[in-house]
Amino acid sequence: MxxxxxxxxxxxxxxxxxxxxxxxxxxxxxxxxxxxxxYSPREVMNxxxxxxxxALIELLKSDKIWYCGQCFSCTPRCPRGxxxxxxxxxxxxxxxxxxxxxxxxxxxxxxxxxRVFGENLLKRGLTLxxxxxxxxxxxxxxxxxxxxxxxxxxxxxxxxxPMDLENSPGSHRIIPEKxxxxxxxxxxxxxxxxxxxxxEKGMEKKLGSKEEVEKYWQTWLETGDSRNYQxxxxxxxxx
Amino acid sequence: xxxxxxxxHWENHQKHIPTVEEExxxxxxCFRSCFLQSAAPYTEGIAYKILKxxxxxxxxxxxxxxxxxxxxxxxxxxxxxxxxxxxxxxxxVAHYELGVDNLFSFCVTSFANYTEMIxxxxxxxxxxxxTAKTLKExxxxxxxxxxxxxxxxxxxxxxxFYANRHILAAKAKYSLKGIKxxxxxxxxxxxxxxxxxxxxxxxxxxxVGLLEAFGAEIVDYPERRHCCGMGFRNCxxxxxxxxxxxxxxxxxxxxxxxxxxxxLILTNCPxxxxxxxxxxGTIKEVLGVEFNIPVMDYAQLTGxxxxxxxxxxxxxxxxxxxxxxxxxxxxxxxxxSKTPEERRRPF
Ligand code: SF4
Ligand code: SF4
Numbered sequence: 255m256x257x258x259x260x261x262x263x264x265x266x267x268x269x270x271x272x273x274x275x276x277x278x279x280x281x282x283x284x285x286x287x288x289x290x291x292x293y294s295p296r297e298v299m300n301x302x303x304x305x306x307x308x309a310l311i312e313l314l315k316s317d318k319i320w321y322c323g324q325c326f327s328c329t330p331r332c333p334r335g336x337x338x339x340x341x342x343x344x345x346x347x348x349x350x351x352x353x354x355x356x357x358x359x360x361x362x363x364x365x366x367x368x369r370v371f372g373e374n375l376l377k378r379g380l381t382l383x384x385x386x387x388x389x390x391x392x393x394x395x396x397x398x399x400x401x402x403x404x405x406x407x408x409x410x411x412x413x414x415x416p417m418d419l420e421n422s423p424g425s426h427r428i429i430p431e432k433x434x435x436x437x438x439x440x441x442x443x444x445x446x447x448x449x450x451x452x453x454e455k456g457m458e459k460k461l462g463s464k465e466e467v468e469k470y471w472q473t474w475l476e477t478g479d480s481r482n483y484q485x486x487x488x489x490x491x492x493x
Numbered sequence: 494x495x496x497x498x499x500x501x502h503w504e505n506h507q508k509h510i511p512t513v514e515e516e517x518x519x520x521x522x523c524f525r526s527c528f529l530q531s532a533a534p535y536t537e538g539i540a541y542k543i544l545k546x547x548x549x550x551x552x553x554x555x556x557x558x559x560x561x562x563x564x565x566x567x568x569x570x571x572x573x574x575x576x577x578x579x580x581x582x583x584x585x586v587a588h589y590e591l592g593v594d595n596l597f598s599f600c601v602t603s604f605a606n607y608t609e610m611i612x613x614x615x616x617x618x619x620x621x622x623x624t625a626k627t628l629k630e631x632x633x634x635x636x637x638x639x640x641x642x643x644x645x646x647x648x649x650x651x652x653x654f655y656a657n658r659h660i661l662a663a664k665a666k667y668s669l670k671g672i673k674x675x676x677x678x679x680x681x682x683x684x685x686x687x688x689x690x691x692x693x694x695x696x697x698x699x700x701v702g703l704l705e706a707f708g709a710e711i712v713d714y715p716e717r718r719h720c721c722g723m724g725f726r727n728c729x730x731x732x733x734x735x736x737x738x739x740x741x742x743x744x745x746x747x748x749x750x751x752x753x754x755x756x757l758i759l760t761n762c763p764x765x766x767x768x769x770x771x772x773x774g775t776i777k778e779v780l781g782v783e784f785n786i787p788v789m790d791y792a793q794l795t796g797x798x799x800x801x802x803x804x805x806x807x808x809x810x811x812x813x814x815x816x817x818x819x820x821x822x823x824x825x826x827x828x829x830s831k832t833p834e835e836r837r838r839p840f
Contacts (some may be wrong), residue, residue, distance in 0.1 A: 286719065323724025323725060325684070327684055327719075343566075349499055371729075372570035375562055379560060394771040398813075401810055408839075413806075414541075415538040421556050436582065437579070440582065444574035445575070446570065450570075480732060
């Protein structure tokens with residue numbers, strides 16, 4: 255048995271998510287990602303089940319594992335008690351550890367996950383911040399959201415949910431520094447920092463340098479679409 | 494219309510959530526939602542007002558509790574070990590600093606995350622030991638598992654509204670008589686641990702029970718349990734958000750075909766509350782299809798019916814779908830001398 259298969263089998267989410275899969279396809283039938291992408295949780299389960307190392311590596315390098323929306327709709331409906339959602343969680347961590355995530359377009363978006371969710375947590379103790387929900391990135395929230403965004407502090411006071419209070423249990427509060435230190439210690443001790451670091455490193459390896467990673471990030475910040483960044487290989491092909 | 498199926502054991506399972514008239518139902522510790530705090534802060538605002546003023550609950554919340562981090566977990570920047578120790582820290586803070594035993598969260602993903610950690614600790618003593626040890630080493634705090642009525646668990650804020658629905662309905666100034674409504678249950682409320690849900694994941698009672706207590710007629714439609722398409726990395730990164738809009742389109746087309754006269758969708762998940770509403774705007778712009786179905790969460794609806802101001806208290810000024818037609822239908826007054834813009838822009 256291959257090394258990656260062995261490692262996958264050690265992951266508790268894999269152990270809890272994978273019994274014998276009968277390939278019935280119920281998970282795919284109810285999956286919202288299968289509806290819009292070239293994606294099938296049944297296929298993912300099948301590849302894992304076959305324990306073919308090469309096929310697994312190909313899967314870890316592909317967009318497929320990143321399509322899943324983690325809704326768990328597949329989970330209660332599986333007649334075998336499997337959870338493709340949990341298997342996906344294990345596959346994604348394996349893909350990050352080996353740098354394979356950077357081989358796919360959707361995988362490279364992990365840089366945003368790390369720099370938004372991850373760094374928000376480390377800086378503020380909250381995964382999302384009010385300032386992340388910009389009208390530019392969320393135009394569907396509409397014109398009244400734009401108004402709210404311009405008057406964020408006053409609007410939140412008016413609604414009775416003032417923000418950024420210190421030493422308060424309130425909404426979007428400033429978490430005391432001593433609690434933040436505890437949180438950071440937990441992130442370090444449990445391997446989350448290492449996982450986040452692996453994302454930065456994997457991106458650097460794929461794009462060639464730290465400067466290129468910053469370019470990729472800036473492109474996303476400025477245009478909201480990472481596809482506006484051209485990989486070296488794509489650039490050469492254009493020439 | 495009552496929809497039920499009798500052959501699955503967890504559908505009969507009714508977890509016990511104490512009402513404010515019972516021991517253990519008057520003091521609750523609560524965890525905020527980072528999604529709501531960022532994308533719909535008014536919903537926690539109105540929920541707080543109702544829980545405190547109308548139900549008289551002693552709500553306790555520590556300044557030092559943090560996000561559960563589960564958006565980062567399903568967004569693949571943290572590990573299961575991280576989630577366990579962060580959960581244990583938040584539990585420890587609530588119990589030892591605030592003296593609470595019962596806890597609820599405003600976010601369904603937190604609810605599922607905390608439920609998962611509690612169940613893992615119960616099933617696997619090694620994980621429990623790892624968590625207690627790491628918690629002590631990193632924070633100096635002591636391990637503690639929350640309980641609701643003696644059962645190791647946490648509940649969701651909508652569970653508390655459900656448990657107290659008859660008390661709330663008795664206080665309501667307005668009723669939903671003549672209103673057709675349907676629930677949209679958050680996936681992470683129902684589908685990860687169906688056994689922790691009132692009525693399980695196909696026929697959950699939590700929101701339907703509340704709607705029925707207020708007098709609404711419940712409608713059913715084929716895609717009722719389809720995900721809203723929030724999908725973590727799918728809604729978070731604009732280049733993936735066609736996933737979200739497509740899911741909303743699939744659901745709402747199915748609803749419109751079966752029940753074109755449905756007046757409202759009631760939610761209990763932050764993601765659904767925001768995106769089922771917002772993507773109706775995208776769909777209108779891209780496809781020219783207008784659904785115009787108001788979407789609101791359990792606290793916003795309860796607030797409206799108790800007589801709270803639709804805009805200042807319930808936050809309907811930040812929504813895409815206008816609320817006024819529904820207010821007129823229920824008979825809830827609002828300032829008609831102002832234009833819709835003026836009602837929504839207080840400054
Ligand atoms: S529903 Fe379960 S058994 Fe059927 S294909 Fe999916 S994982 Fe396999
Ligand atoms: S969790 Fe992922 S695989 Fe399962 S139904 Fe949702 S999107 Fe599909």
